Amino acid sequence: MVSTGAVPNFAFRRLRGQRSAGEFAAAVRRSAREIGERVACDARYIGRVESGEIRCPNYAYERVFLHMFPGMSLADLGFSPRETVRGRGARAAVEIPPPPVLHSDIDEESDVLRRVFMTSGTATALAAAPLGLGVGGTPAAGATAPDRHRVGEAEVSAVENAVRRIRLLDDRHGGDGLYREASRPLRAAYALLDTGTAAKRSTADRLHAGAGELAISVGWLAHDSGRSEDARSHYAEALATARVAGDAALEAHAFCNTSFLARDMGRPRESVRAAEAGQRAARPLGSPRLLALLALREAGGRAGLGDRPGCERAIGRARAAFERGPCEADPEWMTFFREAELEMLEAQCWSALGDWPRAARHARRAVRLQDPHFTRNLALYRTELTWDLARGGRAEEAATAGHRVLDLLDGVRSSRIRTMLAGVTQVLAPRRGADEVRGFLERYATVSGVSG
Template sequence: MAATRTGEPRPAPAPNQAMRELRGNLSPREFATLVRRAAREIGEHVSCDARYVGRVEAGEIRCPNYAYQRVFRHMWPEKSLADLGFAPRKTVRRELPHAEPDTGIGTVEPNTGDPGTGAAAHPAPDPAARPLTQPSTDPPTDPPTGPATGPAVPAGLPDLSQQSDEENDDVLRRTFLNGAPAAMATALGAGRSPQPADPPLLAAPQPPPPPERRRVGAAEVRGVEQAVRDIRLLDDVHGADTLFELAGQSLRSAYVLLNDGEYNTETERRLQCGAGELAISVGWLAHDSNRLMDARSFYSEALATARMAQDAGLEAHVFSNIAFLARDAGQAREALRAAQAGQAAAAGLGSDRLRSLLALREASGWARLGDRGACQQALHRAYALFDRGPRDADPEWMSFFGEAELAGQEAQCWSALGEWERASTRAEQAVGLQHPHFVRNRALYIAELAHDRLGRGDLAGAAVQGSEAVALLGQVRSARIRGMLAHTADRLRGHSAVAEVRDFLAGYDDAAAA
């Protein structure tokens, strides 16, 4: 039975002006997205949404729970809780003597000034409210519009370079939400029970009813598989930044099918493989967007899925991406171990091209450890395997791996070893060999070539290549490539007497400010 309160009515809470000012021009939904993203950076899980932001700003939440406190301190390390407009916990407890004790568990919202967590503070809780004990599930920017009855494959790649940001978002939303992923999302949505309202104060919590199981068949599996293809195609052309959030929604829909659906053994196998590949794709988008911790989390999820499914091909793919991520994160030993584990997984798959790529990953690890001899041996093995040619067993996701990628990866090895002439030569070959469709990779190789020419002291050559890469930034949205160009620009700023350097810096600064 819920506790009751007597006495004078509680005065209306004072608005939290500090948090309102920190939100600035962002909408409550956009601000909530930033809070969730900050939580993921430190390993927290909070279900922040526009409703929560509104309650904070209205002063209804006098003191956030410990999880939110950690997130807010991560976002604004120079500010105390008082600076953020919150009251001390002990003060709020004195005002609410019958409040539920705060256990300190990060994902439970204590009833200390937050009227949405107990019957005493909120006599009629919203039955549709999502309790904060649930994992964060970032809502889509807008609900899907249009039919969602089956996997609809886009007729062609949308040309994002010729459209405004608002139009780009609309194209991507249609691609990911109105087609195959929408079919996935709706396959089980109608049968899922609504989240239960928060229990009344002092009442024993009741477990939520199990979701109704819905049949999952070939159409839903094709939807997952098509979502993977769509993400790869768009990433090849445009880079990761615009795709990451929307692709994450497709991944969540796939795991709804896998965890809440009912299917036969063959469907389960394909669904596990599809969900794992989708997790890898989203992890790569996080990596290319410089969200390295997010990428690690998605890859861990994919690796667990691969091992539960006993799928060696999926496992080899995950280890290839983990090795790449570890290299960029400065973890050379981990990159080396992941590459070697990937080669072990791929040994019996019959794909020489896959083994070649994994040998390149190993070479990169040795290069960053400064072991030139081991790096050369791995490079020799990579080229020997590549020269055996393509096979029917080559994975579909390896469409990017050709002579250009081989040369580009070798260039990065020589760059890590400080051998700038060899690095520049191979990077230049990579640029010349790259197929025009792979715009993101072309921009990457040009940015690498600018870096390598700067390494050998060719200021003008580095600036010319940098300008070429900047010209592609309107088409490519990749935080990783922008970071490479920013590093080159920083190193060239002391040499603006060189005409090519001045031109590059002017173009780069304009692009960075846009």
């Protein structure tokens, strides 16, 4: 568990020099853009690092800091080793299942999510409130709603920090183990909306945006862990919040995820409609990368309809928008959308259209381009490649790629990935006479039996 006794990071403070925390945060953002990263660094984040609250940065910040200070290590910057912060030191003492890294990280993260709402007296009261609430923050039978009270910086920051922490852990491991715990701060966030009053309009806007983003994050965890109807409900909740608040950015995000979910649920027409609605909401926001992602969501839906010309047009728009590059208007949640993800989403389109060789080419590029730190996505990309090779009749290559997926499964809990991999084994089963294929199928049976 993370220690509650923060030790100030004097080394990092010395590197800031005479610059204010805000000026230093701006320098961090500029450095991030130089290497194609997107970090939402502000003076508050710098303060959290210097106070020792952040003992080790996430991987995106790590790359930025090491770019800013060439030749220095995280230790030189005053940070603790990642394994001491994330609970990896006890790896050998934990049995499988569940995966040791994931188990310890989720225990830690769940504890953080519970504590993140205890940053003030009013937030402490709300931390207990969700236990008496139904799905979506609706009071359960016999539950008593909290008294109305002021909502300030502490409560809003707690919601925003919960979103960031959930996204970080999902990037690394997938949603299966985190979904139920993450639902608790979501209910607390909507309790804040229902019972709190903000002194400033800006605070109210941030609270609506934070609650909506938290609903989307929890919805994604549900989606990734095979709870499609729960995900659908959370995305609808986020969309309603966006509409009430007049928040076009939140609306675009909700439609983006709704489109993705509809595609995965076998509802391609709904996927196209949601993607088109998301593009209408996103156009005034000035983010080409957001429009690119939404165009790819549309392409996925059109591929599901068998509309190859429409899919190709949407992919063309996506690539043209993506090539315009990142900008300040790009939402914080889009840090995952890099060239590797672009290639992966295009691979899925060609796969849905049955063009297996083309799908495999794009999936292979996605694997090659993906940052190995994002274990869950790397496993997903390798699984897509395995599927495309298998469906394209390249059984032995598929088996080789499948072994590389299995190499990552100890640290990933994603029902989507496991379902895709199970489909691969069904395709390869008739070819089990080949040594490589048989070896993969036997190893898969062993691994899937251990992980349940």
